Amino acid sequence: MPEFPEIYLRTQEIKANLVGRVIRDIDVLQPKSLNIPVDDFTAALSGAVILDAYQRGKWIFVETSQGYLLLNLGMGGEILLTSRAALPEKHRLVFYLDGQSDKLEPGADDQPCLSVNFWWFGYAHYAACGELEKHEMSAKLGPNATEVSLEELKSMLAGNKSRLKNFLLDQTRLAGIGNAYIHDILFLAGLHPLRKIDTLSQQEIEALHAAIRKGLQISLDKGGAFYEVNLFGEKGGFAMEDILIGYREGQPCPTCAAPIQKIKTGGTSSFICPTCQPLV
DNA sequence: AGCCATGTTTCACA
DNA sequence: TTGTGAAACATGGC
Numbered sequence: 001m002p003e004f005p006e007i008y009l010r011t012q013e014i015k016a017n018l019v020g021r022v023i024r025d026i027d028v029l030q031p032k033s034l035n036i037p038v039d040d041f042t043a044a045l046s047g048a049v050i051l052d053a054y055q056r057g058k059w060i061f062v063e064t065s066q067g068y069l070l071l072n073l074g075m076g077g078e079i080l081l082t083s084r085a086a087l088p089e090k091h092r093l094v095f096y097l098d099g100q101s102d103k104l105e106p107g108a109d110d111q112p113c114l115s116v117n118f119w120w121f122g123y124a125h126y127a128a129c130g131e132l133e134k135h136e137m138s139a140k141l142g143p144n145a146t147e148v149s150l151e152e153l154k155s156m157l158a159g160n161k162s163r164l165k166n167f168l169l170d171q172t173r174l175a176g177i178g179n180a181y182i183h184d185i186l187f188l189a190g191l192h193p194l195r196k197i198d199t200l201s202q203q204e205i206e207a208l209h210a211a212i213r214k215g216l217q218i219s220l221d222k223g224g225a226f227y228e229v230n231l232f233g234e235k236g237g238f239a240m241e242d243i244l245i246g247y248r249e250g251q252p253c254p255t256c257a258a259p260i261q262k263i264k265t266g267g268t269s270s271f272i273c274p275t276c277q278p279l280v
Numbered sequence: 281a282g283c284c285a286t287g288t289t290t291c292a293c294a
Numbered sequence: 295t296t297g298t299g300a301a302a303c304a305t306g307g308c
Contacts, residue, residue, distance in 0.1 A: 003288070032302050058289080075288050075303085092302085120303045121289055137290080162296075171290085180288050227288085267298070269287080 002058060002073035004145060004176030005219040006228045006236065010079055011060050013231040014053040017081055018114070022098040023048045023064070030092035033118060035125040035135075044126050045069060045095075057141050057175025067128045070138055074121030081231040084111040091115045093124050145174040146216055150209045157197050157205060164200070164208075165193035165265050177212070180225070183246030183271040185215035192279040193263075193270045199280070218242065246271050 002010070026042040028034065034041050048064035055061070060079075062069040071079070080088060087094065095114040116124060127135040143152070156173055168177050168185070177185065186193055189211035191204060200208070219225060224236030240247075244254055249262040253273035263270050 006288095030302060072289080074290080118302075119288085121301070123290090166296080169289095178288060225288085 002076060002228060003178040003181050003225075004057070004216045005181075005238070006224040007055050007058050007060060007073070007176070008220060009224050009230065009236075011053050011055040013081075014050075014060065014062060014079070017231060018050045018062075018097075019052060021050050021112075023050070023095050024098055024111075025096040027094040027096075028092075028124075029094075030118070033092055033122055033124050035123070041124075041126050044128070055144065056138060057144060057171050058178065059138050059141065059175075061132075061138070067126060068132055068135075070123065070125040070127060070135060071116065072123040072125075072137075074118050074123070076119035076228070077117045077122055078115070078229055078233075079231060080115045080117075080229070080233060082113060082115050082233075084113055086110075087113070087115055088117065091117045092122070140172045141175040142171065142173045143175065145176040145212050148174060148209075148212075150206060153209050154202075154205055157200065160197040162197060163193070163265075164191055164195045164197055165268075165270065167197055168212075169268075174212070176216070179268045180246060181215050181219065184218075184244045185211045186270075187211075187245045187273060187277060188215055190276055192272060192277045193265045194279055245273055 023045050025046060028038045028041060031038050044067055045064065048066035050062060050064050052063040053060060058072055060071040062071065082088070084096065093116040097112045097114065099112065125135060125137070133139050157167070160167060164186070165182065167173055168182055169179065189204070189208040191208060219238035222237035222242065224238055226236050226239045229235050245260045248260045248271060250259050252258065253260055253276055256273065256275050258273055258275045261272055261274050263272060
């Protein structure tokens with residue numbers, strides 16, 4: 001589940017390992033993940049020099065000399081720095097690169113490449129130089145969830161009539177929170193996912209603000225979720241034991257020992273402690 | 281073995 | 295504006 005911590009880490013890894021490299025050729029095995037025809041996509045980025053990478057929410061922006069590669073891993077997937085000889089079985093796109101990777105064995109047919117796989121959904125989009133704002137899916141994104149000040153959060157919540165979970169998952173408000181980390185974020189804040197935003201007190205908003213940063217930071221510090229891997233295939237260190245209440249139905253709440261409940265919240269499930277997160 | 285439900289996302293369409 | 299369903303799939307349970 002690529003959410004904020006994983007996307008942040010992958011972005012840093014791309015910066016550290018791919019800046020200066022040239023995309024020589026591209027294989028697209030899943031045209032539906034593109035925003036333009038396959039031939040246009042490969043023509044646009046072939047020969048491009050990777051210049052920078054940065055994150056907005058769950059999107060990775062790879063800036064090149066020939067425009068932007070915009071990646072969204074959807075419901076999960078991997079970005080692997082590997083080689084032609086070591087390509088994983090499952091991949092949707094492959095970007096073949098110039099030069100040798102220091103982590104790879106040199107060899108004649110061992111051309112380094114960036115393999116991108118989505119488990120389900122996921123996008124690899126292209127935006128031309130200077131036309132990033134025309135890419136609506138990413139242009140609509142709100143600020144990164146970890147970078148919003150308390151005052152900004154308060155003004156975003158003011159007058160909002162929806163429920164808290166819907167707000168937190170709305171990428172046009174805060175970008176980066178998904179339906180995995182949200183369970184612990186709401187638990188840390190002591191708030192029920194279905195709380196109506198216009199009933200939140202100032203203290204509760206402050207708790208929410210702190211919980212967003214804390215919930216994501218814990219995983220960031222440990223290298224991201226255990227079920228995702230980095231560019232070199234290594235799993236994150238944020239383990240099941242590090243999760244407070246998410247995916248722990250029936251187990252005791254770490255604060256009050258009440259059994260954790262799994263509930264339906266619209267189209268998604270939520271895990272809550274019924275006593276620490278009362279609906280009121 | 282096969283069918284169904286579920287889910288880490290996002291958008292289009294009521 | 296907001297809620298529901300659908301769409302590139304894979305796994306586990308019955």
